[in-house]
Each structure stands twice: as structure tokens, then as C-alpha cells.
Amino acid sequence: MANVLEARGLSREFGGFRAVSNVDFALKEGTIHAVIGPNGAGKSTLFNLLTKFLSPSEGRILHKGEDVTALRPPAMARRGVVRSFQISAVFAGLTVRENIEMALLRTNGIGWSFFSSIARRPAIRRRVDEMISRFSLDEHADTQAGNLSYGRKRVLELATTLALDPDVLLLDEPMAGLGHEDIGRITDLVRESGKGRTILLVEHNMRVVSDLADQITVMVRGEVLAEGSYAEVSSRPDVIAAYTGGQHHG
Amino acid sequence: MITIFGVPSVVLFGQLLLGLINGAFYAMLSLGLAVIFGMMNIVNFAHGALYMMGALGAWILLEYFGIGYWWALVLAPLGVGIFGIVIERTMLRPLYKLDHLYGMLLTFGLSLIIQGVFRDWFGSSGQPYAIPAALSGGTNLGFMFLPTYRAWVIVASLVVCLGTWFVIERTKLGSYLRAATENAPLVQAFGIDVPRMVMLTFGAGVALAALAGVLAAPIYQVNPLMGADVIIVVFAVVVIGGMGSIMGAIVTGFLVGLVEGLTRAFYPQGSSTVVFVMMAIVLLLRPAGLFGSKPEAAGGVHVSLDAPAPAFRTEILLFLGMAALLIIGPAFVYSGFLMKAMLFALFACAFNLIAGYGRLVSFGHAMFLGTAGYVCGHAAKVWGLTPELAILTGTLSATVLGVVTGWLAIRSRGIYFAMVTLALAQMIYFVALQAPFTGGEDGLQNIPRGKLFGLFDLNDHTLLYGFVLVVFLGGFLLIAQVVRSPFGQVLKAIREHEPRAQSLGYSTDHYKLAAFTLSATLAGLAGATKAVVLQLASLTDVHWGMSGEVLLMTFLGGVGTLYGPVAGAFIVIAMQNYLASLGQWVTVIHGAIFVVCVLAFRRGLVGELIAFLGRSRKPATPAKTPQAAPEAG
Ligand SMILES: Nc1ncnc2c1ncn2[C@@H]1O[C@H](COP(=O)(O)OP(=O)(O)OP(=O)(O)O)[C@@H](O)[C@H]1O
Numbered sequence: 001m002a003n004v005l006e007a008r009g010l011s012r013e014f015g016g017f018r019a020v021s022n023v024d025f026a027l028k029e030g031t032i033h034a035v036i037g038p039n040g041a042g043k044s045t046l047f048n049l050l051t052k053f054l055s056p057s058e059g060r061i062l063h064k065g066e067d068v069t070a071l072r073p074p075a076m077a078r079r080g081v082v083r084s085f086q087i088s089a090v091f092a093g094l095t096v097r098e099n100i101e102m103a104l105l106r107t108n109g110i111g112w113s114f115f116s117s118i119a120r121r122p123a124i125r126r127r128v129d130e131m132i133s134r135f136s137l138d139e140h141a142d143t144q145a146g147n148l149s150y151g152r153k154r155v156l157e158l159a160t161t162l163a164l165d166p167d168v169l170l171l172d173e174p175m176a177g178l179g180h181e182d183i184g185r186i187t188d189l190v191r192e193s194g195k196g197r198t199i200l201l202v203e204h205n206m207r208v209v210s211d212l213a214d215q216i217t218v219m220v221r222g223e224v225l226a227e228g229s230y231a232e233v234s235s236r237p238d239v240i241a242a243y244t245g246g247q248h249h250g
Numbered sequence: 251m252i253t254i255f256g257v258p259s260v261v262l263f264g265q266l267l268l269g270l271i272n273g274a275f276y277a278m279l280s281l282g283l284a285v286i287f288g289m290m291n292i293v294n295f296a297h298g299a300l301y302m303m304g305a306l307g308a309w310i311l312l313e314y315f316g317i318g319y320w321w322a323l324v325l326a327p328l329g330v331g332i333f334g335i336v337i338e339r340t341m342l343r344p345l346y347k348l349d350h351l352y353g354m355l356l357t358f359g360l361s362l363i364i365q366g367v368f369r370d371w372f373g374s375s376g377q378p379y380a381i382p383a384a385l386s387g388g389t390n391l392g393f394m395f396l397p398t399y400r401a402w403v404i405v406a407s408l409v410v411c412l413g414t415w416f417v418i419e420r421t422k423l424g425s426y427l428r429a430a431t432e433n434a435p436l437v438q439a440f441g442i443d444v445p446r447m448v449m450l451t452f453g454a455g456v457a458l459a460a461l462a463g464v465l466a467a468p469i470y471q472v473n474p475l476m477g478a479d480v481i482i483v484v485f486a487v488v489v490i491g492g493m494g495s496i497m498g499a500i501v502t503g504f505l506v507g508l509v510e511g512l513t514r515a516f517y518p519q520g521s522s523t524v525v526f527v528m529m530a531i532v533l534l535l536r537p538a539g540l541f542g543s544k545p546e547a548a549g550g551v552h553v554s555l556d557a558p559a560p561a562f563r564t565e566i567l568l569f570l571g572m573a574a575l576l577i578i579g580p581a582f583v584y585s586g587f588l589m590k591a592m593l594f595a596l597f598a599c600a601f602n603l604i605a606g607y608g609r610l611v612s613f614g615h616a617m618f619l620g621t622a623g624y625v626c627g628h629a630a631k632v633w634g635l636t637p638e639l640a641i642l643t644g645t646l647s648a649t650v651l652g653v654v655t656g657w658l659a660i661r662s663r664g665i666y667f668a669m670v671t672l673a674l675a676q677m678i679y680f681v682a683l684q685a686p687f688t689g690g691e692d693g694l695q696n697i698p699r700g701k702l703f704g705l706f707d708l709n710d711h712t713l714l715y716g717f718v719l720v721v722f723l724g725g726f727l728l729i730a731q732v733v734r735s736p737f738g739q740v741l742k743a744i745r746e747h748e749p750r751a752q753s754l755g756y757s758t759d760h761y762k763l764a765a766f767t768l769s770a771t772l773a774g775l776a777g778a779t780k781a782v783v784l785q786l787a788s789l790t791d792v793h794w795g796m797s798g799e800v801l802l803m804t805f806l807g808g809v810g811t812l813y814g815p816v817a818g819a820f821i822v823i824a825m826q827n828y829l830a831s832l833g834q835w836v837t838v839i840h841g842a843i844f845v846v847c848v849l850a851f852r853r854g855l856v857g858e859l860i861a862f863l864g865r866s867r868k869p870a871t872p873a874k875t876p877q878a879a880p881e882a883g
């Protein structure tokens with residue numbers, strides 16, 4: 001399997017503090033890959049680096065073998081590498097329908113149109129309707145996203161992201177703040193979306209991780225501590241120590 | 251006589267000394283701003299007015315109570331500090347949770363009120379304040395003459411600045427302050443009364459401004475507007491230095507003063523613009539400022555004020571209603587008033603396009619209105635172009651200015667964007683003041699109206715009115731269309747969550763620049779047309795006061811609504827027409843409207859109306875805005 005996304009010697013400092021430190025990392029095509037680690041381990045920072053929302057202090061990032069270290073976030077997204085945010089990110093003042101349209105305006109190349117209207121693009125409308133019903137948002141189609149419940153916001157975020165039809169999906173704690181039922185629903189949606197895509201996922205919920213992930217990377221204090229399948233990493237004493245607050249490892 | 255690069259050394263050292271003095275005031279003022287901003291995330295626009303209150307306070311103490319300079323150094327800052335604390339308690343406190351822009355708007359309103367009240371009281375001419383006896387005279391240093399008072403100002407301000415720095419960075423009190431800015435609840439949990447600390451910090455920051463004012467009184471003329479232009483320079487200083495740093499504010503203040511002094515010695519024409527040029531360069535090379543570490547300030551909680559768009563059919567009816575009213579309007583109301591109001595309405599709608607839909611609140615939009623007016627006037631008067639070509643030329647000049655200033659300004663956001671646009675506009679103001687073709691203080695007068703397309707003589711009032719009506723309705727329709735278009739939707743999405751829009755692949759800077767340029771162009775169209783209609787292009791239209799007026803119109807009417815800016819413009823222009831006899835009180839009323847709008851009325855008239863209609867129509871639904879998509883019908 002080819003590497004879709006690769007980090008080589010990636011580091012990021014915040015005023016002398018290394019949040020991500022010399023990380024080598026490879027995301028293999030077609031897998032669901034989870035990054036786990038205690039709070040402050042640098043998982044979100046790694047995500048921000050991979051999607052170019054932060055620039056690395058050192059190291060390189062490759063997408064399909066090409067160096068993309070110098071790209072800006074929108075360019076990364078246009079290459080098909082799309083992320084979600086740890087705190088749910090919807091366009092609060094736009095309706096659910098308009099939120100999903102936001103993905104399709106760009107992929108249909110009419111984001112720069114001052115005159116055409118979505119009403120006259122039946123293909124877009126159909127695709128939006130399809131996403132809305134697939135994610136059971138029918139009742140809320142014309143609700144402002146800011147008025148949705150937290151769980152629904154997360155669903156909407158995922159729906160918008162998937163409407164882009166990305167090759168690589170980076171999800172930062174998609175289950176955070178959700179109730180039991182929502183977690184089940186989103187787990188299914190993620191698994192289903194994984195078909196034909198590559199997914200990188202940060203998650204604290206170990207049940208979800210063991211359910212979904214083919215491959216796991218454990219980060220601690222900005223460094224990669226372990227890598228392997230769920231069974232492999234979960235049995236390593238240094239990983240357990242990192243999670244239970246033990247100070248030494250290795 | 252010794253000369254340095256052709257400038258006599260006496261002149262050079264004299265200018266450097268003056269630069270150092272100005273720098274001392276910049277440093278004290280930007281220091282106060284930095285302290286206040288660090289603690290409460292408020293850009294205190296009233297800082298200049300409070301500086302003026304310090305100077306005027308000293309003058310009043312001497313004139314009416316016979317209390318001299320040394321007591322004034324204590325009493326004026328104390329009085330102004332208490333005044334500041336009252337403001338903090340009554341007005342600023344409710345704003346901390348909101349977008350930081352509201353603090354800036356409120357304090358802008360306050361500065362209008364304060365300056366208006368004092369102008370009504372004292373007139374706008376300056377009053378001299380004598381140098382205290384102990385500090386009069388001077389020393390001949392051999393290479394120059396050093397007046398004692400100026401030496402005192404420099405030493406005193408250095409002591410004040412470094413003392414403030416020491417308190418904040420090196421003492422226990424300072425460490426509490428810094429901790430409270432990072433994590434207020436935690437500090438609160440240690441048993442420290444954070445709200446009281448915030449209140450006292452604001453009082454202290456404001457007292458610092460008043461102290462600078464007292465120090466300034468014997469140097470500059472004391473007058474009610476002495477703080478109005480200084481504050482804009484200080485904003486530029488803040489952008490150059492970067493907001494986060496106390497020492498940065500001090501060093502940058504002195505540095506900017508010195509650079510100004512050098513420029514005055516070698517290239518006097520550039521002395522009033524050099525600070526803004528410096529700001530532009532810093533924005534290009536180091537957007538976070540020379541000493542800043544945070545490239546962007548946290549935005550505060552964004553409260554979406556967006557009213558739901560009415561259904562398409564309602565929109566068409568509303569538009570036809572407005573057009574009909576304006577067509578029959580001249581039968582009832584003076585047509586000159588209507589034309590002026592329509593052009594300002596177009597200006598406000600253009601402003602609203604970026605401020606409301608793009609949430610880029612520019613404090614410098616007058617530069618587009620005014621520049622287009624000058625260029626159009628010049629084209630019609632000197633080049634003899636027909637009105638439509640002159641207006642086109644003027645409008646395009648605003649487009650070009652929009653591209654350049656937008657390209658600089660969109661590197662920053664929120665309050666920084668506001669300060670940067672304000673400073674860039676002030677630069678344009680000084681250019682307009684000095685450029686050979688603008689007519690300086692007099693402006694361009696008697697601009698010929700000419701014949702539209704060589705056919706229709708615009709000196710005919712009915713034709714002129716029809717022309718203005720077409721321009722306004724055309725501009726309005728264009729904006730209405732853009733807001734509904736896919737581009738408009740992207741713009742709103744960027745306003746709601748810019749990183750999310752980027753993560754969907756939108757190059758948000760390009761969209762913002764396009765919207766800014768479009769807004770500048772339409773503001774320019776209003777300005778150019780206005781020059782033809784009023785046959786005048788003057789400094790008023792490029793002054794920061796005009797940028798404030800368009801803010802006022804838009805916020806009063808309802809930011810982010812289509813008709814709000816129109817309503818706001820008509821109300822404000824009507825107030826100016828019919829309340830002109832009130833003199834300075836019009837400014838005070840403007841300021842009061844700002845304060846009321848920010849505190850109680852953030853949706854504006856039209857926004858509140860839409861919200862009210864929405865509520866009464868669907869009493870059962872708790873959610874604000876269940877609305878059919880506009881095109882659904
Ligand atoms: N912009 C920033 N400035 C300074 N420090 C930062 C910044 N972003 C992250 N950090 C620091 O970097 C470290 C890693 O943060 P990061 O958000 O990547 O952790 P995380 O693994 O995602 O944690 P969590 O599970 O809590 O989300 C933390 O100590 C954090 O305080």
C-alpha cells in the first residue's frame with residue numbers, strides 16, 4: 001500500500017516548547033488510522049501541521065510523494081486532504097442546507113460566481129438533498145446551524161466534509177462531547193465513509209478506536225511512542241504507563 | 251553653519267528633539283492602550299479624548315481655581331481615572347463577552363460625546379498653558395538649545411513608562427495582572443477580585459492618558475480636538491509595535507517619534523504620513539508587529555446578528571416599494587436632501603457589504619468616498635470629461651485604492667483590521683490635505699455637472715435626480731444580488747468560521763480582498779456621483795469623521811441587513827439637515843447613538859424589526875430563524 005500522507009522529522013515549537021517533536025509518520029492508503037495519546041500530547045498540533053493550518057518549525061510533509069510543506073490550507077483541501085476540527089466547526093449563521101452547499105459550491109467551481117444561483121443547479125440541490133437524508137438531517141434542513149444540538153452539529157460537520165468527497169479525511173475527536181447514541185451513529189458513518197478513502201482520526205474513546213482503526217499511533221509529549229494494531233499497542237507497558245500518568249517510558 | 255546632508259545641524263537636532271517629545275506622548279498613550287487591551291481586550295478609542303481631558307483639566311484647574319501645574323499633574327489624572335472607572339463599570343463591563351469590536355465602537359462613540367461636549371463648551375480654538383516657572387528657561391548644549399520643559403517631558407515620560415513596565419513585568423501585582431489575562435477564573439479562585447482589578451487597570455490606563463495630557467498642555471495648544479488625530483497615529487504605533495508587548499509599545503512610541511522628526515528635517519512634506527508608511531511596511535514584512543508574538547488576537551465570542559433573509563417575493567416587493575417612494579419623494583421632500591441621502595445610503599450599503607456580510611469592520615471607508623470624489627472632480631473640471639466618464643474614473647480610482655489598501659489590511663482581522671484601515675485612511679487624508687490638485691482646505695469647488703453622455707444636461711434638477719436615483723437603485727440591486735449569490739454565501743461562511751472555510755478549500759484571503767474591493771468601488775461610485783451632484787469634493791469626505799458616520803448609519807440601521815444601512819443613512823442625513831442649528835450637539839448625539847446601539851440595540855433598527863416580525867409570526871418555535879430557502883418558492 002502506498003503512503004498518501006507522510007511526515008518526516010516534523011517538529012513544531014511554541015515559544016521554545018516543542019508541541020510536536022521530530023515525528024516520522026506515514027498514513028497508508030485505504031486505512032483507518034488512529035492517533036491516540038494523553039491530553040496535550042500534540043495530536044491536534046500534528047493535525048494542524050498535516051493540513052497546513054500551522055507551519056512546521058522543522059521537517060517535511062509529503063502528499064502522494066510530493067512535497068507539500070509550503071502549501072497553504074485551502075490548497076491542501078483542494079488536493080483532497082480535508083480535516084474537521086476538535087471543536088465542532090459549522091457555519092452558525094447559515095442553514096444546514098447552506099452549510100452542505102458550501103462544500104459543493106467549490107467543487108462545482110461556482111464559489112466565485114456573483115450572479116448564478118444554486119436554485120438553477122439541480123445537480124447540486126440533488127446532492128445536498130442526498131447528504132441531508134443520508135445523515136438524517138431532513139427535519140433540520142432549513143434550521144440555522146448555530147441552533148442545532150451539539151451532536152447534530154458534529155453530524156452536519158461530517159456531512160459537509162464528506163460532501164467534498166475527499167480522498168483523505170482527518171477527524172479531530174469526532175466523538176468528543178457526544179452522547180452514547182450519537183457515538184454509535186457517527187462510528188457507523190465513519191466506518192461507512194472509510195470505504196475507498198483514507199481516514200486519520202484522533203480519538204480518546206478507546207472503544208471507538210478499537211472498533212474502527214486498522215493502525216494506531218500513540219503520541220506522548222510530542223513524540224511517537226508506539227505504533228501498531230490495537231492489540232499490539234494496548235499491551236505495551238510504556239503505553240499503559242503513559243496513560244496512567246507514569247513518567248518514564250521505553 | 252554645520253549641515254548634515256544639506257540640513258543645518260541646528261534644524262536637525264531641533265527636529266529630533268521634537269520627535270523625541272512626540273515619541274514620548276506616543277509611548278505613554280500606546281502604553282496605556284496596551285495595558286487596557288492586555289487586561290480587557292478593549293481597544294480604547296476614547297484614549298485620545300481622555301488625553302485631551304487631562305490637558306484641558308489642567309487648564310481648567312489653573313484658569314478657574316488657580317491650581318498650578320504640579321497639582322494638576324496629580325489631580326487631572328485622578329479625576330480622569332475616576333471618570334474612566336465610571337465608564338468601565340457602567341458601559342464596558344457588559345461588553346467583555348462580546349466581539350472586541352463592540353468595545354471599539356462604544357469607545358468611539360464616547361470620544362465623539364466627550365469631544366463634542368468640550369467643543370461646545372470651549373470652542374475649537376486652542377488655549378495656551380504657561381510653562382511652570384521652575385521648568386522655564388533652557389540650556390545651551392553647544393550644538394543646540396534645550397528648553398528645560400522639553401527635557402523634563404522626556405525624562406518624566408521615560409520614568410512613567412519604565413515604571414509601568416516594571417510594575418507589570420517585575421512585581422507581584424503585575425504577575426497577578428498577567429495571570430488574570432491568561433486565566434481569570436483561576437486567579438479569581440486564589441481569592442483575588444478580578445473584576446475590581448480590571449476596573450482599576452482601566453482607571454490606571456486612562457489616568458496615564460490624562461497624565462500625558464497634562465505634560466502636553468504647555469507644549470501644544472490645549473484644545474478639545476487635540477486627541478483626535480493623535481489617537482490615530484497611536485493606533486498605527488500599536489500596529490507597528492504589535493499589541494502583545496508593554497516594552498514594545500514604549501520602544502515603538504519613541505521610535506516613531508524619532509522617525510517623524512528625521513522626516514520633518516529631511517523631507518517635511520512626508521512627516522505626517524511617514525508613520526503610516528512605516529505601518530504598511532511592517533504589515534508586509536512582519537504582520538504581528540515588531541514586538542508582537544501573537545499574529546492574531548482571539549476573536550471573542552462571535553454573536554451572529556444576522557437576520558434571516560426575507561423570502562424572494564417579499565424582497566422584490568420591498569425593493570419596488572422603496573423605488574416608488576423615492577420616485578414620488580421630491581413631491582414632498584426637498585430633492586437635494588433626498589439625493590444626498592441616497593448617495594450616503596449607497597455608501598453605507600457598500601460599507602455593509604464587507605462590515606456586515608464579511609465582518610471586516612473598516613474604520614477607514616471614507617478614503618474611498620473622498621478619493622473618488624477628488625478624482626472625479628478633477629476629471630470633470632481639469633480634464634473636461636463628461637460626467638459619466640468622470641464618475642467612472644473616480645470610481646476606478648477607488649477600486650485601485652481598494653485593491654492596495656485591502657491587500658494590506660486583510661492580513662489582519664477584527665480590531666487590528668479596524669485600526670489598520672483607520673490608519674491607512676488617515677494617510678490618504680494627509681495626502682489629500684497636501685496634494686497640489688485637491689485644493690487643500692478649500693477642496694475642489696464648482697465642479698461642472700456637464701451633460702450626461704453629451705445629451706442630458708445634469709444642471710436640470712429633474713434629470714439630476716433621476717440620474718442619482720438610477721445610480722442608487724443600481725448599486726443597491728448589485729449589492730442585493732451579490733449577497734444572495736454563491737460568492738455572498740462564501741463570504742458569510744468566512745465570517746462565521748474562517749478556518750472551516752479554508753478547510754473546505756476556499757482561499758479566504760482572495761474572497762475577502764474581492765469583497766473589500768467591490769465595497770471600495772461602490773463607495774467610490776457614491777463619492778464620485780456626490781462630487782458631481784454637490785459640485786464639491788472636500789476634505790470632509792476623506793476625514794475619519796466620515797468613516798465614523800458610515801459606521802453610525804450602518805449600525806443604527808442594522809448591520810448585515812439589506813435595508814438597514816439605507817434607513818440609517820436617511821436618519822443620519824435628516825438629523826444633520828434638520829438639527830444643524832444644534833452645532834456640536836449633533837456630534838454628541840451621534841456618539842450617544844453609538845453607545846446606545848452597542849449597549850442595547852446591536853441589531854439596529856431594521857435588524858430588530860426583522861427579529862420582532864420573526865418572533866411574532868412564529869410564536870411557538872423557540873429557534874430563531876426557521877425560514878424557507880429564498881429560492882424555494
Ligand atoms: N497555539 C499554541 N500556542 C502555544 N502552545 C500551544 C498552541 N497550540 C498547542 N499548544 C501546546 O502544545 C501542546 C500540544 O497541544 P495539542 O492541542 O496538540 O494537544 P492534543 O494532543 O491535541 O491534546 P487534547 O487531547 O487535549 O486535544 C499543549 O501543551 C498545548 O498547550
Ligand SMILES: [Mg+2]
Pocket residue numbers: 043044045086
Ligand atoms: Mg487536541
